[in-house]
Each structure stands twice: as structure tokens, then as C-alpha cells.
Amino acid sequence: MTDVAVPNTTRKDWASDQEVRWCPGCGDYSILAAMQMLLPELGVRRENTVFVSGIGCAARFPYYMSTYGMHSIHGRAPAIATGLAVTRPDLDVWVVSGDGDALSIGGNHLIHAMRRNVNLTILLFNNQIYGLTKGQYSPTSEQGKVTKSTPFGSLEAPFNPVSVALGAEASFVARTHDMDRKHMQEMFRRAHAHRGAALVEIYQNCNVFNDGAFSQISGRDQRAEMLIPLEHGQPIRFGADGGRGVAMSTDGHLQLVDVAEAGEAALLVHDETREDPGLAFALSRLARGPFEPTPIGVFRDVVRPEYGAGMAQQILDAQERKGPGDLATLLASGGTWTVS
Amino acid sequence: MSTVIPRQTKELDRVVVRFAGDSGDGMQLTGSQFTTVSSLFGNDTATLPDFPAEIRAPAGTLAGVSAFQVHISDHDILTPGDAPNVLVAMNPAALRANIGLMDAGGTVIVNVDAFDERSLEKAGYTANPLEDDSLTGYTVYEVPMTSLTMEVGKQVGVKPRDAERSKNFFALGLVSWLYSRPVEPTLEWIATRFAGKDAVGEVNTKAFKAGYHFGETAELFESNYQVRPAPAEAGTYTNVTGNTALAWGLIAAAQLAKLPLFLGSYPITPASDILHELSKQKHFGVRTLQAEDEIAGIGSAIGAAFGGALGVTTTSGPGLDLKSESLGLAVNLELPLVVVDIQRGGPSTGLPTKTEQSDLLHAMYGRHGESPVPIIAARTPADCFDAAIEAVRIAVTYRTPVILLSDGYLANGSEPWRVPDVADLPAIDVTFATEPNHTADDGSLEFWPYKRDPETGARPWAVPGTPGLEHRIGGLEKAHGSGNVSYDTGNHERMSHERADKIAGIAKGIPAVEVDDPDGVGGAEVLLLGWGSTYGAIAAGARRVRARGLAVAHVHLVHLNPFPANLGDVLRSYRTVLVPETNLGQLVRLVRAEFLVDAQGIAKMQGLPFHAAEIEAAVLQALGEDIAEPGITARGNAEGVTS
Ligand code: SF4
Numbered sequence: 001m002t003d004v005a006v007p008n009t010t011r012k013d014w015a016s017d018q019e020v021r022w023c024p025g026c027g028d029y030s031i032l033a034a035m036q037m038l039l040p041e042l043g044v045r046r047e048n049t050v051f052v053s054g055i056g057c058a059a060r061f062p063y064y065m066s067t068y069g070m071h072s073i074h075g076r077a078p079a080i081a082t083g084l085a086v087t088r089p090d091l092d093v094w095v096v097s098g099d100g101d102a103l104s105i106g107g108n109h110l111i112h113a114m115r116r117n118v119n120l121t122i123l124l125f126n127n128q129i130y131g132l133t134k135g136q137y138s139p140t141s142e143q144g145k146v147t148k149s150t151p152f153g154s155l156e157a158p159f160n161p162v163s164v165a166l167g168a169e170a171s172f173v174a175r176t177h178d179m180d181r182k183h184m185q186e187m188f189r190r191a192h193a194h195r196g197a198a199l200v201e202i203y204q205n206c207n208v209f210n211d212g213a214f215s216q217i218s219g220r221d222q223r224a225e226m227l228i229p230l231e232h233g234q235p236i237r238f239g240a241d242g243g244r245g246v247a248m249s250t251d252g253h254l255q256l257v258d259v260a261e262a263g264e265a266a267l268l269v270h271d272e273t274r275e276d277p278g279l280a281f282a283l284s285r286l287a288r289g290p291f292e293p294t295p296i297g298v299f300r301d302v303v304r305p306e307y308g309a310g311m312a313q314q315i316l317d318a319q320e321r322k323g324p325g326d327l328a329t330l331l332a333s334g335g336t337w338t339v340s
Numbered sequence: 341m342s343t344v345i346p347r348q349t350k351e352l353d354r355v356v357v358r359f360a361g362d363s364g365d366g367m368q369l370t371g372s373q374f375t376t377v378s379s380l381f382g383n384d385t386a387t388l389p390d391f392p393a394e395i396r397a398p399a400g401t402l403a404g405v406s407a408f409q410v411h412i413s414d415h416d417i418l419t420p421g422d423a424p425n426v427l428v429a430m431n432p433a434a435l436r437a438n439i440g441l442m443d444a445g446g447t448v449i450v451n452v453d454a455f456d457e458r459s460l461e462k463a464g465y466t467a468n469p470l471e472d473d474s475l476t477g478y479t480v481y482e483v484p485m486t487s488l489t490m491e492v493g494k495q496v497g498v499k500p501r502d503a504e505r506s507k508n509f510f511a512l513g514l515v516s517w518l519y520s521r522p523v524e525p526t527l528e529w530i531a532t533r534f535a536g537k538d539a540v541g542e543v544n545t546k547a548f549k550a551g552y553h554f555g556e557t558a559e560l561f562e563s564n565y566q567v568r569p570a571p572a573e574a575g576t577y578t579n580v581t582g583n584t585a586l587a588w589g590l591i592a593a594a595q596l597a598k599l600p601l602f603l604g605s606y607p608i609t610p611a612s613d614i615l616h617e618l619s620k621q622k623h624f625g626v627r628t629l630q631a632e633d634e635i636a637g638i639g640s641a642i643g644a645a646f647g648g649a650l651g652v653t654t655t656s657g658p659g660l661d662l663k664s665e666s667l668g669l670a671v672n673l674e675l676p677l678v679v680v681d682i683q684r685g686g687p688s689t690g691l692p693t694k695t696e697q698s699d700l701l702h703a704m705y706g707r708h709g710e711s712p713v714p715i716i717a718a719r720t721p722a723d724c725f726d727a728a729i730e731a732v733r734i735a736v737t738y739r740t741p742v743i744l745l746s747d748g749y750l751a752n753g754s755e756p757w758r759v760p761d762v763a764d765l766p767a768i769d770v771t772f773a774t775e776p777n778h779t780a781d782d783g784s785l786e787f788w789p790y791k792r793d794p795e796t797g798a799r800p801w802a803v804p805g806t807p808g809l810e811h812r813i814g815g816l817e818k819a820h821g822s823g824n825v826s827y828d829t830g831n832h833e834r835m836s837h838e839r840a841d842k843i844a845g846i847a848k849g850i851p852a853v854e855v856d857d858p859d860g861v862g863g864a865e866v867l868l869l870g871w872g873s874t875y876g877a878i879a880a881g882a883r884r885v886r887a888r889g890l891a892v893a894h895v896h897l898v899h900l901n902p903f904p905a906n907l908g909d910v911l912r913s914y915r916t917v918l919v920p921e922t923n924l925g926q927l928v929r930l931v932r933a934e935f936l937v938d939a940q941g942i943a944k945m946q947g948l949p950f951h952a953a954e955i956e957a958a959v960l961q962a963l964g965e966d967i968a969e970p971g972i973t974a975r976g977n978a979e980g981v982t983s
Pocket residue numbers: 021022023025026027028057058127131132205206207208209
């Protein structure tokens with residue numbers, strides 16, 4: 001297959017014939033479009049691309065792609081995708097998940113896929129609500145959130161998906177949002193190119209059950225002041241004219257500063273490849289929620305041995321040592337005796 | 341040393357030896373080496389390891405007693421023996437925990453050094469059983485195993501504490517002498533096993549020899565015994581445990597099907613040894629993933645199956661609970677998958693190290709919705725090999741998850757196995773889809789992932805990487821044929837039937853049940869119907885009944901879902917159908933419901949396999965015969981009467 005050029009494709013080639021059934025106005029549409037428009041640029045083949053999902057609104061994603069796909073059960077997509085990725089290193093395996101699917105019922109699978117560094121590209125559609133079950137709070141909903149299951153306000157502190165991923169040893173972690181196709185595509189492209197587990201958190205608007213959850217930061221008029229773009233090797237700054245930035249205070253905290261006051265030299269220079277995840281973690285905690293200036297972009301991109309490759313290598317090493325397995329030898333390996 | 345008095349060697353046709361001691365005393369090692377030597381010598385053997393769930397229960401207590409029972413014989417045997425003829429008890433707790441298993445007249449060899457006041461107290465004895473009359477009726481040999489072993493240690497120059505640990509080798513030496521076992525294989529085994537640990541190897545060797553010589557020279561024993569080799573079919577033999585045989589069966593099946601083997605598994609007793617064994621065999625291309633939990637174990641196997649591998653997950657009862665939802669997914673995806681359940685005592689954590697057959701109904705019905713899954717059960721340790729191949733054959737042929745049931749008794753028990761010729765193993769044909777299989781209304785070619793094979797009802801297996809066959813599958817109901825999501829009510833009914841019919845249709849491809857009835861099917865009045873690990877006890881029980889000149893038939897099921905096509909007719913040919921199971925009656929419910937026969941269950945729920953005598957007694961009762969008969973005790977030696 002490698003000797004044949006990857007055929008040229010367009011967005012249409014990546015769309016299945018199934019009618020898309022998300023609520024009109026749902027942020028999922030723009031994520032789907034971003035993906036279908038990006039894939040023709042990635043030089044990949046439909047037959048070698050697999051989308052695996054769990055349960056939730058986001059999890060319908062594979063049905064709308066003309067690739068191989070599996071819409072599995074709640075929370076289990078990372079585990080299923082792990083089995084696929086380690087046995088089929090020739091495939092591009094994408095996991096599509098939501099905040100409930102990935103961080104509640106499937107939390108265990110998510111963290112272990114990242115810890116093992118399985119070659120998966122994981123898209124976490126975070127809308128901070130349960131959409132498919134019609135509006136209960138999720139593990140990323142803010143404390144105090146009033147929903148059908150929390151009429152007096154949620155008592156729970158939310159997860160910060162980027163912090164969780166960094167804590168789970170993820171080798172690639174990024175954040176983007178559904179209002180900026182170009183940025184989404186750039187994050188997807190980077191995540192896809194990464195070898196190992198890559199997690200992209202996508203702030204996604206659920207206009208039916210949690211409309212405007214991110215409007216304070218991702219609206220066209222808010223972005224400049226409320227989104228902090230992370231760019232590798234660049235001082236971290238934001239604001240209409242780049243007038244604000246992120247600096248480290250003398251006590252080791254990250255803080256937002258006016259560049260004019262603090263001076264350019266004081267700004268933190270973003271380094272995605274830093275071994276120590278501490279600064280990336282601090283950046284992930286900069287905003288307490290999507291109502292304060294929030295970093296987006298690649299938080300971390302480090303090289304770590306990929307799990308499936310390690311598994312394959314152990315097989316090659318064993319075959320080198322012992323030769324390919326011979327069944328008759330195996331069956332006799334416990335010692336034998338002969339009756340004649 | 342005193343002069344060796346030549347003593348007579350008596351011939352025995354069979355003997356059951358039970359080694360019992362503290363968990364730390366190495367009884368499993370001692371017992372399995374005694375078994376190996378006996379197998380090498382040519383005896384037929386059957387074993388029953390019996391150990392506590394706690395890794396380190398307090399030393400010297402009843403909870404910490406670990407035992408290994410082995411039955412060796414000069415003829416074909418089927419069980420590890422009902423009652424031990426010889427009990428080796430390394431301490432008072434071992435004696436107290438096991439003496440009840442013995443028949444009067446049995447031989448007890450105790451490590452007399454361990455019978456001090458403190459140890460007696462820990463075992464719950466108020467008086468020393470060696471000094472009161474509680475062991476009257478047994479032949480008791482008091483052997484100072486600890487002190488003699490320490491003496492050996494002193495010669496080698498190791499610390500007393502370390503030397504003391506070799507006392508199981510003294511016991512092994514003594515019993516090896518008692519039953520005239522060749523010593524070389526054990527000496528070689530010690531040399532290999534403790535290679536590089538010179539002092540340990542040396543003490544073990546010397547302790548073993550000391551035990552052997554003690555038997556020879558001490559005038560305690562008036563004779564020793566010989567159990568001649570069992571006549572066996574010509575061939576090459578090895579000793580396997582059920583878990584090893586099962587792991588090898590999976591490797592063999594993967595080769596036969598030409599599929600890469602993937603195991604996703606979470607450690608659980610008593611299934612973990614399959615994970616261990618497969619993890620060792622990387623040069624066969626086996627991939628093993630120790631998953632984060634039971635769900636990921638099966639999930640990863642499903643993912644591997646989607647990609648065209650042979651996906652397997654292994655577990656025990658509690659893990660099967662956790663896998664239920666994913667099994668349902670596999671039913672809907674119609675992908676090949678093998679789920680191995682090594683059953684143990686339940687419910688909940690239950691009895692992790694004890695055997696039970698209580699997951700049959702779970703395997704059958706333990707999922708929501710109409711969710712049929714084929715079920716296979718292995719019946720002896722070596723049969724786990726064939727059962728694994730059969731489970732794989734059904735999984736890949738019918739594109740379905742299959743549950744393979746074994747249990748703790750088969751998993752850890754071992755038996756001699758005539759190693760099959762690899763060339764004789766059955767072929768397993770697997771074809772992946774490579775072409776579109778449907779013409780759309782507009783004449784274009786399409787791939788329909790749920791268009792079934794008219795013969796088997798299986799859907800095509802089209803793996804990612806195949807151009808033109810891109811498709812999506814999932815847990816939502818599928819439209820028949822196209823596989824698109826469908827909420828259509830009529831379609832759901834049709835698909836429910838298609839899934840059920842596919843599994844029921846497997847019966848067409850499995851052999852009719854064999855009926856072991858010397859008088860021909862329907863000849864006897866009573867039929868014993870069994871499945872799984874009760875095979876040995878039921879077959880041995882039937883032998884005992886026949887040895888009395890009475891008739892009984894035996895049918896043993898490998899396929900539990902679907903049942904073999906002729907099973908109903910066979911059951912209806914007998915006036916009485918008895919179904920012994922180590923559960924409260926699970927197969928019996930299934931056959932009563934399926935065939936409307938008045939089958940009766942025989943239940944045992946002690947975490948232990950049946951004794952042949954219990955089966956015999958049940959049949960005699962059904963026949964209205966008197967159980968007690970001269971020469972045959974309830975747990976006696978009748979198994980040897982036929983060979
Ligand atoms: S419920 Fe919310 S997330 Fe789900 S499809 Fe509708 S808008 Fe989108």
C-alpha cells in the first residue's frame with residue numbers, strides 16, 4: 001500500500017451518508033466540519049482511519065465519518081481503542097469522547113491510556129453538562145451548577161481536563177474551542193502527528209442544556225482579552241495588542257500582568273517540550289473556569305516511548321532470542337515421557 | 341547409621357497422598373514434584389491443590405494450612421481421590437484441618453517437632469493428639485523432620501532459620517522412599533531450580549536424601565510400597581495444569597486460525613496463571629495487556645478483534661460481572677471474542693481459591709436484553725486445551741463472543757496429557773472480507789457489514805485497512821444488512837431473531853453427545869448428566885456403580901449453549917436423570933426448562949469437587965439400592981476395581 005500515493009480527497013469524501021442528528025446549533029457540528037476539512041490535508045487514507053467513541057452526544061461522531069468506526073459503550077472507548085491501536089500500529093486511531101464519558105464513567109480508562117502512552121488521538125468534547133441524558137451536571141460542571149439533578153446547586157468541584165491529563169502523564173495535551181475552526185484544526189493536526197497518547201480538550205457549546213458556557217471567553221468579541229494563546233518558544237501574551245501576559249511571581253505563582261508594567265523580559269516563555277510538567281500544570285490552573293483569561297493551545301508535547309511500539313519490540317526481541325514460536329516445542333516444554 | 345534391614349516392598353494399585361502444612365512450608369511445591377516424578381515413572385496421576393486465600397495467614401493456624409493431594413495409580417484414574425491414604429502433616433494445624441478427610445486405617449506421618457504446646461494451641465488443640473487416643477485407628481508415624489533437617493543444615497553451614505525451611509524436602513524424600521519413587525529426577529530438579537543458590541540447593545538436596553534414607557533405615561516403617569506404571573496409550577506425555585493447557589490451547593488456536601493473539605486481562609485468582617503463561621510466550625507473537633480493570637480487559641480484546649486479531653480476555657466470577665456490559669456490546673458488534681471464566685466460589689469475593697461451577701447461569705443469562713452467547717466448558721485439566729480451540733473455532737466461525745468455563749479445580753489441578761501431534765489439530769478457517777457484498781438500488785456496489793452468511797448466520801469480518809469496506813459498528817441496534825443505526829421496531833424484532841438463530845444454529849456444527857452407557861442409549865435406568873470439572877468424579881462414580889453389577893449411563897456436556905442437537909432425545913431415554921453440579925442446580929434448570937424432563941440436581945457447595953463415592957451413593961439411592969456393602973466404604977478404594 002505504501003507505494004501507491006494517497007488519493008486526493010475532499011471534505012465530502014470523509015462524510016458518511018448518515019444524516020447528522022445533533023441539535024441545530026450544537027457545537028459538535030463545527031468540530032465535525034473542522035475534522036472533515038482537515039483530514040484531506042493530513043495525507044491519510046480513509047481505510048486506515050478509525051474513530052472510536054463511547055456514549056454521549058459527541059460519541060455519535062463516528063457514524064458521520066466515512067472511515068472505519070465504532071460507537072461503543074459508555075466510557076470504554078479508550079480501552080477498546082487501546083486494543084486496536086496496539087495490535088494495528090498501521091492505523092490512525094481517534095477517540096471521541098465527552099466530559100461525562102471520559103471523566104466520569106470512563107475516567108479510569110482515560111488516565112491509563114495516557115499513562116501507558118498508547119498511540120491514540122483523544123478528542124474530549126467538554127460542554128460541562130450531560131446532553132444526551134437531558135441536562136444533568138457533569139464532572140466538569142462548575143460548583144453550584146443548578147441542573148435537573150442538582151436543583152439546589154452542585155456540591156462538587158469540577159475536574160479540569162487539562163490538569164487531569166497532565167497528572168496522568170499524558171505526553172501531549174492541548175485545549176481548543178468550537179468557535180475557532182483554524183485553531184481546532186491546528187490542534188488536531190498537532191495531536192495526530194504526535195506519537196503516543198494525545199489529548200485535546202475542546203470547549204464545546206451545548207446550546208440546549210448549557211448554552212453559553214464558554215461565551216465569556218470564546219465569543220468573537222471576548223477572545224482577544226479572554227483567551228491566552230500558547231505558542232512554543234514565545235512569551236505568553238494576550239490582549240488586543242498583546243498588552244497582557246503571563247509571568248511568574250517571586251513566590252512561584254503564575255500571574256497575569258500588564259506587559260507595559262512588568263516588562264517583556266518578565267514574561268514566561270512557553271516551552272511545550274519541558275520534561276517537568278509543573279509549569280504546564282500551573283498554566284492549566286491559571287483560570288478557575290471559562291470566565292477568566294484561559295490558555296488555549298498545546299500545553300505539553302514531549303517524546304515518551306509509545307506503548308504499542310514497546311509491545312511490538314518485546315515480541316521482536318523474544319523472537320530474536322528464541323526464534324519464532326514452535327507449537328510442538330511449547331507443548332513439550334514442561335518435560336515429557338514416552339510410553340511405547 | 342544402623343544397618344539397612346532389607347524389607348519387603350508391597351504392591352499397590354493406587355494411593356492417595358496428601359501433603360499438608362503451613363502456607364510457608366512449600367507443600368504445593370512438594371506435592372507437584374511428587375506428582376511429576378510419579379508421572380515420569382509412568383503412573384497415572386490426578387491432583388488437587390487446596391490452598392488458603394490469604395497469601396500469609398498467621399503461621400500455624402488453621403487458616404494458614406495449605407495442602408496438595410495427589411492420586412497415583414497403575415491404571416487410568418479420573419479424580420484426585422476421595423480420601424487420602426496417607427497424610428503428611430507438617431504441624432498440628434495441618435493435622436487438625438485434614439484428619440477428617442481420612443478414612444480409618446489411613447497412614448499419618450507427622451512432623452513431631454512441630455507438636456509443641458504453642459503450636460498445638462494455635463491449631464486449637466487442648467490436648468496433644470499424638471498423646472491422647474484421638475488418632476486410634478490410624479497408623480501414625482512420628483518423624484522429627486525439623487530437627488533432622490536442621491542437623492543437615494548444620495553440616496552445610498547455613499543458619500538454623502534457613503535450614504529449617506528445607507524440611508519439606510525431608511518430607512518429600514521420606515514419601516519418595518515410602519512409594520519407591522526414583523530419586524534422580526528430583527535431585528536434578530533441585531539442581532536446576534536452585535541453580536546459583538548453592539547453599540539452598542545443597543541443604544534441599546541433603547534434606548531430601550536424609551528423608552529418603554530415614555525411611556530406609558529407621559525401623560518405623562515395616563514396608564514400603566510400589567505403584568507400578570499405568571498402561572497407557574503409546575505416545576509422548578506431559579503433565580499439565582488446566583490453566584497452562586488453556587493458555588497453550590489459545591496459542592494453538594491462534595496459529596490454526598492464522599490470527600495474532602491478543603489477551604486483555606486483569607489479575608484475578610484463579611485465572612491469573614493464564615495471563616502469566618501467555619505473557620511468557622511473546623515469541624509466538626502473543627500480545628498481552630494487563631489492563632487497568634476487568635472492563636478494560638474485555639474492552640481492549642474487543643478493540644483487537646475489530647482490528648482482526650484473536651481477542652481474548654480471562655477472568656473469574658467477579659470479573660465476569662464487570663465484563664457483562666462489554667459482552668453485550670460484543671454480541672451486538674458480532675465480533676469474535678473469547679471470554680474465559682475460571683469459576684470460583686461466590687457470590688462476591690466468595691471463596692477465591694476454592695472451586696465451584698456456579699457461573700453457568702450468569703454465562704447464559706447475565707446480560708440485559710436478549711443477548712445469546714455460546715458457552716463451552718472444559719472437563720479435565722488437559723481438556724482445557726481442546727476446549728480453548730473449540731471456543732476459538734466457534735467465535736471466529738460465527739463472529740460471536742464465546743464464554744469458556746473452567747474452574748479453580750481444573751485450573752490448578754494437573755494430569756498426564758498425551759501431547760497431540762500438532763499436525764492433527766483441527767483447522768480453523770477465517771476469511772476476512774475484501775470486497776463489497778451488496779448492490780445498491782442505483783447499481784453501485786456497497787459493503788453491508790450485517791449481511792449474513794446463509795450457512796452460519798455470521799456477518800463478514802472486514803478489518804480496518806481494507807479499502808472500500810469502511811463501515812461503522814456500535815452498540816445501537818443495527819438495520820439488518822446495512823448495519824446502519826435503526827430504531828425501527830420490526831427491524832429490532834428481526835435482528836433479535838437473527839442473533840438468536842445464529843447462536844442456536846451452532847448446534848448444527850457440533851457433534852452429537854456421546855452417551856456412556858454400556859447397554860446402549862436408554863439401556864440403564866439412571867443417567868448422570870454433567871458438565872465441566874465434575875467429569876472425573878462422575879465417571880469414577882459410574883465405574884463404582886458398574887463394579888457392583890448395576891447399570892448407569894453418563895453424558896458429559898462440553899457445549900452448554902447451544903446444547904448438542906440430540907440431547908433432548910437422550911435425556912428422554914432415561915427414567916431418571918441426575919445432574920451433579922458444584923452449585924445449587926444450574927444445568928438442571930436449563931435442561932428442565934429446555935426439554936421438559938424431570939431431571940434432578942445433586943448439589944455440592946463446599947468449594948471442593950465431588951467425591952466419586954458421593955456420585956455412587958446418589959445413583960444407588962436413585963436405584964433403590966443399599967449403599968453399604970461389604971468391602972466398599974463410602975470413601976474407600978473401589979475406584980480401582982475396574983481399570
Ligand atoms: S444536547 Fe447539547 S451537546 Fe447534545 S446534541 Fe444537543 S446541543 Fe449538542
